[in-house]
Amino acid sequence: MEDFLNGYFLQVFVFICINIILALTVYMTLCTGQLSLGNAGFMSFGAYTSAIVTMHAGVPMPVGIFMGGLMAAFIALIIGIPTTRLRGLYLAIATLGFGEVVRVVALNLKITNGALGLSGIPSMASSLSDYASDWGLLDALRLDSQTAGQLMMCIVLLILVILIMTFWVRLEHSRIGRAFAAIKADEHAAELSGINTVYYKMMSFLFSAFFAGIAGALYAHATFFISPTDFSWHKVVDMLLYCVFGGSNVVWGAPLGAAILTIVPESLRSMAEYRDTIYGLMLVALMAFRPDGILSADVMKWFSNHHKKQNSRTEKGE
Amino acid sequence: MLLEMKDVVAGYGNITALKGISLSVPEGSIVTLIGANGAGKSTTMKTIMGIVKAREGTVAFQGKELKSEKAYQVVREGISLVPEGRQILQNMTVQENLELGAYQRNDSQIGSDMEKIFERFPRLKERRRQYGGTLSGGEQQMLAIGRAVMARPKLLLLDEPSMGLAPLVVQQIFDVIKDIHKTGTTVLLVEQNAQKALQIADYAYVMETGKIVIEGPAADVAQNPQVRAAYLGGRKSS
Numbered sequence: 001m002e003d004f005l006n007g008y009f010l011q012v013f014v015f016i017c018i019n020i021i022l023a024l025t026v027y028m029t030l031c032t033g034q035l036s037l038g039n040a041g042f043m044s045f046g047a048y049t050s051a052i053v054t055m056h057a058g059v060p061m062p063v064g065i066f067m068g069g070l071m072a073a074f075i076a077l078i079i080g081i082p083t084t085r086l087r088g089l090y091l092a093i094a095t096l097g098f099g100e101v102v103r104v105v106a107l108n109l110k111i112t113n114g115a116l117g118l119s120g121i122p123s124m125a126s127s128l129s130d131y132a133s134d135w136g137l138l139d140a141l142r143l144d145s146q147t148a149g150q151l152m153m154c155i156v157l158l159i160l161v162i163l164i165m166t167f168w169v170r171l172e173h174s175r176i177g178r179a180f181a182a183i184k185a186d187e188h189a190a191e192l193s194g195i196n197t198v199y200y201k202m203m204s205f206l207f208s209a210f211f212a213g214i215a216g217a218l219y220a221h222a223t224f225f226i227s228p229t230d231f232s233w234h235k236v237v238d239m240l241l242y243c244v245f246g247g248s249n250v251v252w253g254a255p256l257g258a259a260i261l262t263i264v265p266e267s268l269r270s271m272a273e274y275r276d277t278i279y280g281l282m283l284v285a286l287m288a289f290r291p292d293g294i295l296s297a298d299v300m301k302w303f304s305n306h307h308k309k310q311n312s313r314t315e316k317g318e
Numbered sequence: 319m320l321l322e323m324k325d326v327v328a329g330y331g332n333i334t335a336l337k338g339i340s341l342s343v344p345e346g347s348i349v350t351l352i353g354a355n356g357a358g359k360s361t362t363m364k365t366i367m368g369i370v371k372a373r374e375g376t377v378a379f380q381g382k383e384l385k386s387e388k389a390y391q392v393v394r395e396g397i398s399l400v401p402e403g404r405q406i407l408q409n410m411t412v413q414e415n416l417e418l419g420a421y422q423r424n425d426s427q428i429g430s431d432m433e434k435i436f437e438r439f440p441r442l443k444e445r446r447r448q449y450g451g452t453l454s455g456g457e458q459q460m461l462a463i464g465r466a467v468m469a470r471p472k473l474l475l476l477d478e479p480s481m482g483l484a485p486l487v488v489q490q491i492f493d494v495i496k497d498i499h500k501t502g503t504t505v506l507l508v509e510q511n512a513q514k515a516l517q518i519a520d521y522a523y524v525m526e527t528g529k530i531v532i533e534g535p536a537a538d539v540a541q542n543p544q545v546r547a548a549y550l551g552g553r554k555s556s
Contacts, residue, residue, distance in 0.1 A: 182418050185407040192367065192401060194393035194422035194469060297409075 005143075010150040014222050016262045017157035021164060021215040022235075023242035023254035028168065028208040030248050031177075032201045033184040035088065037236045038079070038095030039212040041102035042072040044231035046213025047220040048112055051121045054221075061127055065217040072213025073206050080209075084201045087187075096233060106228040117227025124221035125149035128156065157218065161255070164211060169251055180204060245286060247293030250300050257293065319378075320345040320473055320504050321366065321397075326375035328365045335361040337528035338375065343473065348495070348505045350515040350536065352549060353525035359508040360402055362525070363477050366506075367399050368392045379473070394422050398471035402478050402508075404462040408451030412442050415450050415461055419468030428468070435464040438494060456487035463494060473504045480511045492518055512549035516540040524549075 022039065029036040046068030054064040083094050106112045129149030132138050138148050171177050179200045182190040191197045220226045238261075246257025264282065268275040286294070321343040329335040335358045343349045351359050364370040366377055368389050377384045379395055387395070398419075407415050416435060420428045436443035439460045445453060450461060459479055466474060476495065480488040492514055499505050499518075509515035516522055522539040524532040532542055539545055 178414075178418065179421065181410070182407060182421075185409055186405055188369075189401070189405040189407060190418070191369075191389045192393065192399050192405070193418045193465065194390045195418075196388070196390045198388075 005147055005151065007147065007150060010147070010154055012262065012266050013154045014150070014157060016259050017154070017161050018215050018219050018222065019238075019242055019258040019262050020161050020255045021211055021218070022239045023246070023258040024164060024168065024251075025208040025212040025215065026239045026243040027248065027251060027254040028204050028211070030243065031172070031180045031184060032204040033187065034084070034201060034205065035092045036083075036095045036205060036208065037092050037233070037240070038076075038083075038098040039208065039239055040231040040233065040235040041095075041099035042076060042209040042212035043216030043219070043235070044102055044106060044226075044228070045072040045075050046216030047226050047231070048106065048118070048216075049213070050217035051118050051220045051226060052111060054122045055118070055120065061122055061124060061221060065214060065221070068217030068220075069210045069213040072216070073210040076206050076209030077202075080202050080205045084198060084205055096236065099231070099233060099236060103228045103231055106231070112228070115228065117225060117230075118220075119225045121220050121224045121226065123149075123224050124156075124218070125153045128152040153222065160214075160218075165251070165255065172251060176200065176203070241283065244293055245283065247295035247299075249292060249297055250295050252300070253293050253295045256295060260294075319343065320380060321506065322376075322378045323362075323366070324376045324378075326362075326365055326372045326377060328361060328370050328372045330370070335370075335528055336365065336372075339525075339528075339530055340375075341523050341530065341533070343504060343506050344521075345472075345504055346502070347520045348499050348507060348518055349521045349523070350507045350509060350519035351523045351525060352509055352512040352515055352545075354548075355510070356527070357525040358528045359525055360477055363399060363401075363475050363506075363508055366392070366397065366475060390422070393469055393471075396470075396472035397475060398466035398469045398473075399475040400459075400462045400466045400477060400479060402481065404458045406450040406453075406458050406461050406465065408449060410450055411447050412450060412453070412461055413446045415465050416442075416468050419465035421469075423468075423470065431468060431470070435467060438497065439464060456483050456490070459483060459487075459491055460494070463491070463498075467498060467503070471503060473506060474498060476505065476507045478508055478510060480509065480514065488514065512545070513540075516550075 022043065025039050049071040050064040050068035053059040053067055054061055059067070079098055083091055086094055107115050112118065126149050129138070129145045129152065132148050132152060133145060138145060141148065143151070172180070179190065179195045182193065182195060183197050183200055187197050242258040242261050243254050244257070245261055246255065247253025265275055265279060268278055319342045323339055323341050326336055326339045327334060339362055351362060353359050361370055365372050368384060368387050368391070372385065379397060384392055384395065407418065416432050420431070441457055442460055442464060445457065450458065453461060463479065479491050479495070483491065488511065495505060495507065496518055507515055507519065516536045516539060519536040522534065522536045523530050524539065524545055532539060532545060540550070
């Protein structure tokens with residue numbers, strides 16, 4: 001137990017959680033058939049907003065994180081009006097361009113401290129451990145304040161991930177989710193069935209941006225340092241890979257892909273020279289053998305059938 | 319008049335596909351629009367639905383102009399289109415496809431309407447849990463019609479429902495159209511199969527290169543020598 005509670009493992013866990021949220025944001029737009037690559041841009045809006053308001057305006061961290069999400073959603077509302085009318089590659093290129101514009105602007109603004117980045121951002125772990133010590137939790141658990149803070153951050157992030165997942169799964173099973181699925185399957189047919197496609201595409205775009213902003217803010221408070229290079233197009237490629245690797249057609253693909261693709265590079269640290277090669281080979285192999293990603297709709301169907309069978313068996317008392 | 323188009327000009331980019339179309343569909347009738355490929359029949363349908371915007375002229379439904387309405391709003395007004403090539407959702411089940419047709423409704427009769435559709439198309443009932451993409455062409459057409467009917471339209475637009483189907487299936491589809499008409503739905507039917515269309519229609523319009531060239535009661539149009547020559551194979555027999 002002591003071994004697992006070291007700072008390194010906890011740090012990796014924090015990144016897994018943040019990456020899961022980021023992978024989900026890519027999935028959210030894919031739900032309506034939109035490939036949006038602007039999520040690094042939205043992430044940086046969330047990160048900078050939360051960092052600046054907590055550092056300079058003394059806003060409490062949870063409020064700052066929420067404001068980061070809102071800020072990203074607000075920006076998405078502005079750029080979404082022209083971009084959600086685009087389709088396929090054109091949307092991808094336009095949103096990718098947006099992300100790069102945001103990065104270059106952040107490089108040149110005073111308030112973001114340019115290329116030097118913002119440092120000394122309030123740490124989520126230490127503020128959580130302060131709470132913990134106020135309540136006397138540290139003594140009860142016999143943990144030092146740093147480990148306890150990180151552990152609590154892991155728990156908070158895990159809860160957030162579960163909440164976001166639950167929210168999205170419920171949304172997919174609602175009337176809105178039906179509209180999303182129809183738009184993804186055939187936008188034209190969806191519109192002819194009386195679905196306001198622009199409205200629903202915008203909705204998924206806004207949700208995606210909001211959670212990307214939240215993830216960015218969490219990232220800022222987890223690393224206490226952000227610079228524009230953290231939000232380059234490379235970051236978007238990572239998010240997209242998580243989502244596609246795990247299976248971009250099912251909601252569970254995003255967390256699975258994010259977890260695997262965060263753990264693998266970490267576990268290959270010992271062979272630093274070959275790390276990227278192995279990572280690349282994994283991606284090529286997966287696309288060759290499972291082009292839909294690890295989890296696909298039929299895998300999920302198999303799971304649910306299996307589950308149902310077991311349930312009916314236990315009901316029959318077998 | 320349920321639907322009235324007046325001097326509608328519409329097209330795509332530089333191409334003008336409709337060069338001043340006027341047609342009207344009285345409530346409770348079956349009106350057919352026949353013509354060769356590229357005459358502008360499908361564009362007429364798309365213009366009514368608001369997918370293609372009319373550059374000039376007006377489209378009015380129940381006296382209300384549809385000019386600025388988007389397709390989903392037109393559906394809410396009470397017009398449903400069974401598009402050319404069917405456009406059913408391949409990765410959704412038959413039932414999900416039908417439910418989608420009722421998307422803008424929130425009354426309690428959606429379930430009973432679906433049962434009616436299953437009565438009309440027993441094949442769809444057997445396959446209600448199958449994916450749309452696994453159905454045959456005729457079944458897909460039935461599903462597309464069923465989906466459009468699920469919206470409870472006052473006016474049903476059908477764009478070449480017989481396209482690519484076996485003669486026996488074509489007969490079934492036309493029987494279904496007559497059935498739907500009997501339940502009080504007005505029908506505007508676009509067809510290349512002029513013979514079949516003229517048999518069930520009350521009134522007919524013949525289109526050629528973006529214009530209406532002949533119109534009249536379906537029985538008269540069927541006797542028109544030009545129509546017989548061009549669409550009904552009349553010249554061969556004489």
